[in-house]
Amino acid sequence: MTVYLKDIPLKQAQERFYNALVENNLWKILRTESIPLDENAVGRVLAEPVWARISSPHYHASAMDGFAIRSAETIQAMPTSPVILLSPDQTQYIDTGDPLPDWADAVIPIEQVEALDQQGKPANELRKPTSIRIRAAATPWQHVRPLGEDIVASQLVLPAGQVLRPVDLGAAAASGHTHLFVAARPQVAILPTGSELIPIGQPPARGDIIEYNSIVLAGQIRQWGGEPTRHPITFDDFDLICQRVQHAAESSDLILLNAGSSAGAEDFSSKVIEHLGEVLVHGVAVRPGHPVILGFIHHKTSGGKIRIVPVIGVPGYPVSAALTAEIFIEPILAHWLGRPAWDPAVIQANLTRKITSPAGDTDYVRVVVGQVGEKTLAAPLARGAGVITSLVRADGITILPAGTQGLEAGSSVQVRLYRSANDLFQTIFAIGSHDMTLDLVAQFLAGQNRRFISANVGSQGGLVALRRGEAHLTGCHLLDPTTGEYNVYAIQQYLPTMPVRLITWVNREQGLLIRKGNPKGIVDLTDLVRSDITYVNRQRGAGTRLLLDYHISQLHLSLPNIKGYTQEEYTHLGVAAAIASGRADCGLGIPAAARALDLDFIPLYHERYDFVIPHSHLSGDLLNPLFDLIQNPEFRSAISSLPGYDLSQMGNIIIP
C-alpha cells in the first residue's frame, strides 16, 4: 500500500505528461468547426488564418459628402478666378461611401463649392445644382477612398491563433467572410468524488464539505475556452468511480477527477486511473497542489477502437485545485485551441514580510500587490491550501523555485499578476489594527474604483509598517496608560520623524465575548484566572491585547494562571470564532464580532480607534474616496447598524 506520494519536480511532471500527449497526437488543435460570423464568435480562436476574399472598399468610394469631378478640369481654379463645372457632365453630387463615377478622379466636399441654379444664383437644392463654382484646384484622388484602401483582396487579415475581438469580426466581414474556422471548444468532464461532499444548498453537518471545486474548475475551463461538464458527486466507491469515469470519457477530451488524488484511506483516483489506463505522475513537488495525478485512460469507443483520454487527478483543497488547473490544464487547453498559453504580466515587488518555503518544492505564494509611494509591495496572503479567500484577494502569485528555503522581508520578488498593473495604483494598503468597519470600507470603496486591502497585524505592527513605508494608513487604538490618551504617545515613539495626520475613525466598545447564555457565569476579567476558563488572546502588538495587559496589571492578576493567554488570533472575528467553536470560553473584543457569530458580550471599556496617515499619502487623490465616506450617510448608517460604535467624533483631526 502506498502511503507517501513520490513528488517529482514540476517541470519534469509537465514534460512527462505533455510528451505523452505529443506521442498520442493530442498536442495540437483537437477539432475545428465553422461558425457564423457574429457576436458569438468573440473569444473563439481562429484555427485558420483569414485571407481577404474581396477588397475593402471594393470600389473607389467618396470619403465625403460632395461633388465628384475630374481634377484636370480644376487646375485653373483660384480664389479670384473660379472655375464652373456643369452637372451632370462635369460634376455630380455623391454621399459619403457612394461610388465615384467612372469619369471622375476626385471629390470636392460640399462645403467648399458654390452650388448654382440655372440663373447662376445660389441653388435652392445644394445637392442638385445646375453647376458648381469652385475657387481652388482639386488634387487627383482627393477625398476618395480608393479600392483596397483598408483591405486588399488576398492579404492576410487575421492570423490563425487569433482570439477573436469585436473589431476582428469587422475586418473578417469587410474582407468577404460569413463564417470563420475556429478551434472547437475542448470538452472537459469534471467529476467530484468523495463521500464527505455535499452539493451547495444542502445544510452542512459536521464533517460535510461543500463541493464547490467543480464550480471553480468549470469557471476556469470556460474562461480558458473549453466547455466544462460538471458531473454529480460520486461517493468513494472504486467501482462506481471507474464506471463514471468510463462514461465521462465517451464525450470528453479531458477528465478531471476531484479529489481522492492523495494517498488517504479513501483516495481512489490513482487506483481508478491505474485500472483504466496509466498513471504517469503521482505527486508533484509544488505547493499548494502536490498530490496531483497525471495520466490516461484507454477508452473503448462504440466502434471498438481504443481512444486515449487524458485524466488529471486534481487535489481536493480549493487553492490546490485552482492552481493545479492553472499550472497543468490551461496550457493543454491553449494547445488544443491553438492560442498562446496564458502569459501573465510580471512585475517586481518587495515582500512585506518573511516567507518560508518547504525545501524541494516549487512554492506558489499568493500576494496582494500595491504601490505605496515609490515602493511596489507584495504582501503574502494566507498560505493554507484550504484558504480560497487567499486566491480571491490575490493580485498575483510569487513563485519560489524549488530549493529556495524562504525569503526575508524586503526581498525583491517577481509577481505574476492576475490583475492589470493599473489596478495596483488604485489600491489602498491599510495595515494595522482590525476593526469590523474596515469590511464596510472595502465594500463601499469597491464602487469608487478603489480597492481597500487591510492586513491585520495589530496597531503596533501597523505603525512599524508606516515607518517602513509599507502602508498608506494604519488603524490604531493604543492606550497610553499614563495619560489615558490614545495613539499620540505611540506615534511619538514609533514615528518620531515622520509627519502624519491622526484622525478619529470610530469610538467603540471593548468587552468580553462569551458563549450564548454565558454557561460559565463569566462577569469580568477576574474570571480569567479561574481554572475552568480558557481565554483566547489577540496577537502581540494588538491594541486589544495591550488593553488586556493594562487591565490585568491594574487588577494584579497572575498571567500564568490565565489558560489560553498564549492562544493568539489576528482578528476580532478570529477570537469570536474560537469561542463559538468551543476552543475557548472568552476573549476580549468588540461587540460587532460577538453579534456576527451569535455570542454574548459583556461591555467593559470604551476606546478610540484612529487612522494614522503619513502626510506623503495625503497629496494624491488615492485616499479621497475614503475621506468622503466620513460624510456618506449610507456608510454611516451601515456602521450604526453594527453594535457598539459611536460616530460622534468621526473625522476629528487630532494631529493635523
Added chain:
Amino acid sequence: MTVYLKDIPLKQAQERFYNALVENNLWKILRTESIPLDENAVGRVLAEPVWARISSPHYHASAMDGFAIRSAETIQAMPTSPVILLSPDQTQYIDTGDPLPDWADAVIPIEQVEALDQQGKPANELRKPTSIRIRAAATPWQHVRPLGEDIVASQLVLPAGQVLRPVDLGAAAASGHTHLFVAARPQVAILPTGSELIPIGQPPARGDIIEYNSIVLAGQIRQWGGEPTRHPITFDDFDLICQRVQHAAESSDLILLNAGSSAGAEDFSSKVIEHLGEVLVHGVAVRPGHPVILGFIHHKTSGGKIRIVPVIGVPGYPVSAALTAEIFIEPILAHWLGRPAWDPAVIQANLTRKITSPAGDTDYVRVVVGQVGEKTLAAPLARGAGVITSLVRADGITILPAGTQGLEAGSSVQVRLYRSANDLFQTIFAIGSHDMTLDLVAQFLAGQNRRFISANVGSQGGLVALRRGEAHLTGCHLLDPTTGEYNVYAIQQYLPTMPVRLITWVNREQGLLIRKGNPKGIVDLTDLVRSDITYVNRQRGAGTRLLLDYHISQLHLSLPNIKGYTQEEYTHLGVAAAIASGRADCGLGIPAAARALDLDFIPLYHERYDFVIPHSHLSGDLLNPLFDLIQNPEFRSAISSLPGYDLSQMGNIIIP
C-alpha cells in the same frame, strides 16, 4: 436645412449626456437579478456584496491524514522516550478534512507515528492500530484547520461591483450561498440603417456597403456585459426608421442607430430622434467619430407611461463606430452594471513618425507599440475612419487632446493599451520594404507567441529606422547600380557604424503588373512613356522604385513623359489594386501581387530581398522563431505556392 454639424468638445458632450441620464434616474444599476451560483456566473457583476452566511471550515477539520490526539498527553514525548497513546480513547485516525473529535486538540500526521498492534508490533493496518507510539510532543492545534480559518460567518466575502471570477464563485459557495445577486445585462438594440447597406454573405455590387458595424458593436456590447440585439437593415426612410426605433424601444435600455448620424442627404438619425424625443448633442469634436448624436426618445409603454430611452446615433465609418462605442457606450454600461469603467493600462512611448491633428478636435490615433532595445515605440497606423484594419492592428490609442496641432517624430506620448504590456515584448518590428512573404511570417509566428508587425516604408526608410533604433529588422532590396550587388553598399551608406547581420531572405522576380489579357499591349518599360499608358509608382525610398529609376535611366526614357510617375503606393498589393481598379495601367512589382488580384505579369528582373538585423537584437530569443522558419518545411512550401520566389539562397549570411 442643417449641412454642418456643430461639434462640441468631447468632455462637454459626455457631461451633457450623462447628466441627462442622472436627471432621468438612469445613472445607476438598472435592474438586478438572482442567478444560480455556477460557472455561468463568471463575468457577471455583483449588485450586492456577498457576506458569509457560514464559516469555512464550519468545524475544526484535520489538515492532514493522521491521528487526532490531546496535545497535553504528548508533552513528555521525546525521541529517546516515546509516548504511547491508546485507540480509541487517546487517539483516532482521521483523514484530511474530517472533523476533529471533541476531545482532541491536535493532529499528528500518519507518517510521524508508529502504528502498533495488540502485541506492540508494527500494525498491519496503519489506520486501525491498537495504539500509536510518538517520539515528539504535539503543539495544541497543530495540523488542524480551525473553524473559520478561511471565512468567518458574517465577514465580507466579495464586494458589490466585483466582476465575478472562478475563484470568487468558490468563496461564495464556501460561505453558504447558492445564488448571487447580480446586475441584469442591459439590453441594447442595434439598428443598422442605410439603403446602401447589404448583409454579409450577399455579393456586393458597386456602391453596396457590407453591413458589419452591427456585428462589431454587438461584440463590444457583449464584451462589456450588455446583451445586444441586432436588428435587420432599415432603408433610408424616415417613417420606417421611426417605426423601428419605437419598436426597439419596447425591449431596450439603449438604442444604437447606425449610421445616418451625419448631415448628408439621407442622414435621418437626428431627425428621427428629434421627432421621437430630444437631441442633446449632434457632433462631437473628436476624430474619428465626430458625427455622433446623443439623445433620448420618449417611449410610451403599454401601460401608457412615458419611458425615457437613451439613443446614440453612431457614425457609419467602422473605426468611428467602434471608437464611439468605447468613448460613450462603455462608461454607460459600466454604470448600469455597477462595475468600474474600463481603465486601460497606460504606457509612455515615442512616436516613430510625425502626426498631424485637426486643431480643435480630440484625436484618437491608433498605434502599434513595441519594445526595440531600450525604446518603447508607438508607430501610428492609418488614420482613415474607414480603415477597420487599423483597429485590428492597434496595440493601443494615443489621444491628442483638442488644441494639439500634431506631434513630431520622437515625441513622447501616452498610449492607452488594448493589450497586456507583456505582449509588447513579444513584438517584432519589421520596418522596411514590403514583400508578400511577410504576411506569411506574421501568420506562422502568431502560433509561436510572437507578433510580427511590418511597416512598409521602403528599403531606404527601413535602414533609416534601424539607424534610429526603431526596428528589429529591415527587409531590403537595394541594388548598387555600379556593382550589381544588393544591399551591402546601402548598409555602408546608411549604417556605417552599426554592426548588422545581412541575411538573404528570398530571391524574387520583379516585372510589370498589367490588367488581365494585357488590353494595352504593354511589352516592357519603354511602353511607360506612351501617352495612353498611366503608371502607378512605389513611394520614394522603395527598392522597387529605385529599380525602376535605374532601368529608366539605362533606357534613357524621359521621366516627365511617364504619366502617373508621381502616383505613389506603399505596397505591391497597393500597386496591384490601383491597376485592378483601373486607376493605372501598369506598375513595377512582384508576381505574387499580380496573382493575388488576378492581374497579368510581365517578368523583367530578378532581385535579392534580404533582412538587415542589428547585432544588438540577435542576443535575446525574440527573433529565434523567425530564424526557425527558414528551415520550416510548411513555411517554405507556403512561400513556394506564391509565384516568382526562389528559396535556394534563403538563410545565406552575407554579412555575419
